[in-house]
Amino acid sequence: MSTLLERAQALAPELVAIRRDIHQHPEVGFAEHRTSQLVFNYLQELSLKPQIVAGTGVVATLRGKSPGKTIALRADMDALTVTEQAEHTYTSKTPGLMHACGHDGHTAILLGVAKLLSEVKDLPGNVKFIFQPAEEGPGGALPMIEAGVLTNPQVHAMLGLHVGTVQYTAGQIALRYGSVCAAPDNIEIVVKGKGGHGGHPHEAIDAIVTAGHLIVALQSIVSREIDPAAAVVLSLGTVRGGYRENVIADEVMLTGTVRTLSPEIRSSMPDRIERIVKGVCDSFRCHYSFTYTQGYPALHNDEVMTALTEEVAQEVLGSANVFRAPHPTMGGEDFSYFAEKVPTCFFMLGATNSAKQCDYVLHHPKFNFDEDAIPVGMALLAETAYAYLKKHRA
Ligand SMILES: [Zn+2]
Ligand SMILES: [Zn+2]
Incomplete structure (x- = not known):
């Protein structure tokens, strides 16, 4: 010993x-x-x-x-x-x-x-x-x-x-x-639509439906864009929006974490995410704000x-x-x-x-x-x- x-x-x-x-x-x-x-x-x-x-x-x-x-x-x-x-x-x-x-x-x-x-x-x-x-x-x-x-x-x-x-x-x-260990970064996305009556969806722009498409689409970054041999995680941790069952939500906020090992992939993540956020929001007539905050390397x-x-x-x-x-x-x-x-x-x-x-x-x-x-x-x-x-x- x-x-x-x-x-x-x-x-x-x-x-x-x-x-x-x-x-x-x-x-x-x-x-x-x-x-x-x-x-x-x-x-x-x-x-x-x-x-x-x-x-x-x-x-x-x-x-x-x-x-x-x-x-x-x-x-x-x-x-x-x-x-x-x-x-x-x-x-x-x-x-x-x-x-x-x-x-x-x-x-x-x-x-x-x-x-x-x-x-x-x-x-x-x-x-x-x-x-x-x-x-x-x-x-x-x-x-x-x-x-x-x-x-x-x-x-x-x-x-x-x-x-x-x-x-x-x-x-x-x-x-x-x-x-x-990975670099743990944070994202915050706000999907902005137009509120309205749940019975009259054509008069509103539904931020919840848009956010639903966005939640699914964001997963395609890891599964379809990044080399499967490189480890990347994109997890959404919170979804907040809406008021009650018969009101169309004007805004939904999503927050999440993005984890990468490679500095090159890390620096590409904000653009990849925002491209999908913008694409989905455009498709459904919503506006958005997007913040990417770098954590530890x-x-x-x-x-x-x-x-x-x-x-x-x-x-x-x-x-x-x-x-x-x-x-x-x-x-x-x-x-x-x-x-x-x-x-x-x-x-x-x-x-x-x-x-x-x-x-x-x-x-x-x-x-x-x-x-x-x-x-x-x-x-x-x-x-x-x-x-x-x-x-x-x-
Ligand atoms: Zn700890
Ligand atoms: Zn610890």
């Missing part, structure tokens, strides 16, 4: 307690004041001179004994507006708020890594710890980058992880070369960083416990902003355990993850960062 994994397991009870404390006190994006203070205090105790940036973000640098490169490790800290239904001793104390995406675990893991690496005497370079707010939206990675967290010292590579509760268990990880892993992470994970966990995820997820992750700036690897930390009711999907009100994954995540981030610095020793 690697020495850092052994040490991580010895430290685990402390970090599990911190995770449970954060779990009981969830805070949403840019309101992570308590969490941020907890992180700040912990890093300060390690003499890491933390700084608060971008509102509730925290950054600290561990400077090695000898000069070298700087690798950054990132955890997200925010919770979701979900009321927790899981039953355990550390359930959320705030109704309507819950750590349903495991960011409490990510935060505890990274604090543990800070402690682990602080004990390493011969670190050939620096490790920067980035605790970011608001991953669930509106996004804390970009404001932290704008606040300069990738400079002074300049960051040369970066790692991040996310717990997974569907397939892999504690002691296993899954990673991917290339695409990892797609996340792509760097070849070299992924190979290093895979190699270290095989050593720490054994080859049989290191998997290559067959597909990217069409979920979004704002770690992608970091990945656009520096070579990164973002991997999934196995944390499924049916016996502990840790098998609900992310964002589920009964979501929980196997805390045995905490020391595993600590050891992997610490060992990979250490391996990176040794490889690039000045």
Whole structure:
């Protein structure tokens, strides 16, 4: 067993307690004041001179004994507006708020890594710890980058992880070369007709019938225009319009999400959608308004960083416990902003355990993850960062 994994397991009870404390006190994006203070205090105790940036973000640098490169490790800290239904001793104390995406675990893991690496005497370079707010939206990675967290010292590579509760268990990880997460963009379409009496349709322009055709026609973008081998999703999430059964609706609003992996396909989506919106609305004498709002970029892993992470994970966990995820997820992750700036690897930390009711999907009100994954995540981030610095020793 690697020495850092052994040490991580010895430290685990402390970090599990911190995770449970954060779990009981969830805070949403840019309101992570308590969490941020907890992180700040912990890093300060390690003499890491933390700084608060971008509102509730925290950054600290561990400077090695000898000069070298700087690798950054990132955890997200925010919770979701979900009321927790899981039953355990550390359930959320705030109704309507819950750590349903495991960011409490990510935060505890990274604090543990800070402690682990602080004990390493011969670190050939620096490790920067980035605790970011608001991953669930509106996004804390970009404001932290704008606040300069990738400079002074300049960051040369970066790692991040996310717990997974569907397939892999504690002691296993899954990673991917290339695409990892999609770019999640939003659309809003308003179909504008002319209201009227349900019995006299010829005197009105029916926005509901037009919207009905539009809902169906929009699906032909993914099924008929895009290469089937490229993953694209277009889902409409809301349809709102109308007043009562005998009134023809003058307006229908549709909102949805568009998910892409390729930047080229992504940039083609607004025109493709608007062409169909305009065509259908013209056909049925309606007007329209259309808004396309870009979310986070797609996340792509760097070849070299992924190979290093895979190699270290095989050593720490054994080859049989290191998997290559067959597909990217069409979920979004704002770690992608970091990945656009520096070579990164973002991997999934196995944390499924049916016996502990840790098998609900992310964002589920009964979501929980196997805390045995905490020391595993600590050891992997610490060992990979250490391996990176040794490889690039000045
Ligand atoms: Zn989430
Ligand atoms: Zn998450």
